[in-house]
Amino acid sequence: MAEPLPAEHRLGRYEILRVVRRDRDGVDYEARVVDEDRTVLVREYLPDGLTGRAGADATGGAPPLLDAGTAAFLARYRALQRVRHAAVVRVEECLYVAGTACAVMERVAGDTLAARLDEERTLSREALSDILHPLLDGLGAMHSADVLHGAIEPACILLRDDGSPVLGNFGPAPSRRAGPRQAFGAGQQETRQRIAPGYTPLEGYSRSGHLGPWTDLYALGAVLYRCVTGDVPEDAPARAVADDMRPAVDAGKESHERSVLLGIDRALSLRVADRPQSLAAWRSVLTPSGAPGKQPPHPPARGARAFARATGPPPATGGRARSRGGSPVRRRWMAPALAVLTMVVLTWIDTQLLRTDEVPSAPEKLVRTETLPVEPQPGSPDSIEAPEAVADATAVPDADEEGLPVHPPVREVQQVDFAAPVEERTDVPPAGVVGAGAPAESPPGYDVV
Secondary structure (H helix, E strand, O other): OOOOOOOOOEEOOEEEEEEEEEOOOEEEEEEEEOOOOEEEEEEEEOOOOOEEEEOOEEEEOOHHHHHHHHHHHHHHHHHHHOOOOOOEOOEEEEEEEOOEEEEEEEOOOOEEHHHHHHHHOOOOHHHHHHHHHHHHHHHHHHHHOOEOOOOOOHHHEEEOOOOOEEEOOOOOOOEHHHOOOOOOOOOOOOOOOOOOOOOOOHHHHOOOOOOOHHHHHHHHHHHHHHHHHOOOOOOHHHHHHOOOOOOHHHHOOOOOOHHHHHHHHHHOOOOHHHOOOOHHHHHHHHOOOOOOOOOOOOOOOOHHHHHHHHOOOOOOOOOOOOEOOEOHHHHHHHHHHHHHHHHHHHHHHHHHOOOOOOOOOOOOOOOOOOOOOOOOOOOOOOOOOOHHHHHHHHOOOOEOOOOOEOOOOOOOOOOOOOOOOOOOOOOOOOOOEEOOOEEOOOOOOOOOO
């Protein structure tokens, strides 16, 4: 195992002050920026078994492997350098000095979440909400830059003086585009993935494990599980044999939101396919309304229906359900009403405006008619009956000897076919003309038109 750099050692414009921590992949130093008089965190790539140190220079027992690991380290931290978020430790610079690679990061003043949990054991609903949403935003910024954290645990979550969380102490996971994991110490027999019992998912124990956003979701879900229950989740390999871990939806049902508990259990699924495949999908479970902040608790639910309800808008308690767009009960009948109204309008348009298949009526036959002179009939008056005659016609007829009314004889009416052509009469002059154009005398009681 190579020795860390001594105090007062210079790496460019940075002066080493002390060793902060050391793991199997490297060493973290607290350093001072000489020309700015401020402290930073310097991460040196110094994997066990690959390097030794001759004075201040790192030497590798297997140069090809060391070169590959150094290149992977620099590529990872250069990708992290593009991430700019308040909940992610900012990477300022990447260096290659004296045969070793270093990354310079901001120094976050404050304690870790692990220290707070050791003191308080669990977090209240409000305290959990205060750290959950910033962590989701920060992790989302990393995933958007195609970078995984790879080693989320309470010791990697720093708490600023104001209580806001920051993701730091990044693990040796590759970028999302790298496909199956290739650790910085690629080529060694043992895995180079940083193992945190209870927080590392099952794929993190295998060199051929396929890492992705679901890997970080498992680890963060395990952190939330400890914040809710006060217990570290069981190791993934042990759960693969016999999963006796108590679900968070049962352990924290009296103190935390049901949607958050369901999201924790979903993220802690052993099989990758059973976990949310992206942070956005997981956020929709943790915060169904899609907005950070406090969410109303869900009513009790069972089985698959519980998860289905958690992914939808959370119903409010203590009365009729409400949402941002109005009452769901009111909206329930609006869709059928609009559908019926639409059908009525379409039917009216079809019957009144668009129907053109009606059969037109046949044209009426034109009948040639002529006005014939009225010839007085034998025995009939030459003029229209006087009003007295009309009055007599409407009077009640006299009764005969047997008391029955006597009616005048009914005149037989000859039926005329108006559709038949009228034969022209040559012996009758045209109406209103007598002789050679002399005006005809109109019958009594008529005017000539």
